[in-house]
Amino acid sequence: MVVSPKIAPSMLSSDFANLAAEAKRMVDLGADWLHMDIMVTLKSEIFNSYFTLYSRLYNSLCYSGRHFVPNLTIGAPVIESLRKHTSAYLDCHLMVTNPMDYVEQMGKAGASGFTFHVEVAKENWQELVRKVKSAGMRPGVALKPGTPVEEVYPLVEGATPVEMVLVMTVEPGFGGQKFMPNMMDKVRALRQKYPTLDIEVDGGLGPSTIEAAAEAGANCIVAGSSVFGAPEPGKVISLLRTSVEKAQPTA
Numbered sequence: 722m723v724v725s726p727k728i729a730p731s732m733l734s735s736d737f738a739n740l741a742a743e744a745k746r747m748v749d750l751g752a753d754w755l756h757m758d759i760m761v762t763l764k765s766e767i768f769n770s771y772f773t774l775y776s777r778l779y780n781s782l783c784y785s786g787r788h789f790v791p792n793l794t795i796g797a798p799v800i801e802s803l804r805k806h807t808s809a810y811l812d813c814h815l816m817v818t819n820p821m822d823y824v825e826q827m828g829k830a831g832a833s834g835f836t837f838h839v840e841v842a843k844e845n846w847q848e849l850v851r852k853v854k855s856a857g858m859r860p861g862v863a864l865k866p867g868t869p870v871e872e873v874y875p876l877v878e879g880a881t882p883v884e885m886v887l888v889m890t891v892e893p894g895f896g897g898q899k900f901m902p903n904m905m906d907k908v909r910a911l912r913q914k915y916p917t918l919d920i921e922v923d924g925g926l927g928p929s930t931i932e933a934a935a936e937a938g939a940n941c942i943v944a945g946s947s948v949f950g951a952p953e954p955g956k957v958i959s960l961l962r963t964s965v966e967k968a969q970p971t972a
């Protein structure tokens with residue numbers, strides 16, 4: 722295989738009150754990675770800034786009070802707690818407007834992968850990737866459904882490249898949404914250009930959508946509701962893996 726399958730249950734669909742046990746359950750059932758969705762509101766990011774007033778004004782002018790996503794999930798303290806209970810690869814997907822602010826804390830907390838959104842890193846992605854690497858994490862870039870795939874090419878081809886591209890197959894923010902099959906054109910274009918790149922798909926993946934994603938060339942599969950909502954989650958994990966293995970070309 723040119724690229725290996727990585728099946729990453731999204732812990733967004735787990736029982737947060739029993740996160741350590743849920744993580745162990747997924748690893749025991751065959752998960753390669755644990756996908757951690759980090760969503761922060763704009764308000765808490767403003768408080769992180771030294772220029773509170775300026776940020777507030779800037780954000781109200783440019784973002785009209787909107788957050789990167791309309792949801793709040795977990796942050797570095799939860800990653801740090803979970804890290805004490807598992808050695809699994811923690812595949813962190815940062816849906817925040819200022820990823821640079823979270824590099825150091827996520828690295829110290831024990832995150833393995835740090836995937837930021839291209840939409841908020843157009844100006845500073847080179848510095849961001851460098852910092853992610855020096856904090857001991859693997860850098861990845863994500864793109865929303867409305868973002869053209871060409872926007873991530875420079876990040877894959879840069880002097881300090883990202884090591885994974887995450888193609889969102891739903892609008893970021895919530896689990897349990899419907900898979901967008903038209904996003905497979907992006908996956909196909911990426912796989913054609915970069916045969917050995919890790920390409921992750923996130924949103925609405927499960928037994929009924931995996932074939933489209935695997936055939937297009939995705940090898941890292943995030944699946945939340947389809948895994949946690951299944952009577953036998955282990956069977957879903959192995960089905961996802963088999964589909965990727967069948968579709969990937971051999972070296």
Ligand SMILES: O=C(CO)[C@H](O)[C@H](O)COP(=O)(O)O
Nearest residue numbers: 893894896897924925945946
């Ligand atoms: O990034 C995400 C949402 O923004 C989640 O990772 C994603 O939605 C997974 O959940 P599901 O498999 O239920 O769609």
Ligand SMILES: [Fe+2]
Nearest residue numbers: 758814923943
């Ligand atoms: Fe995600």
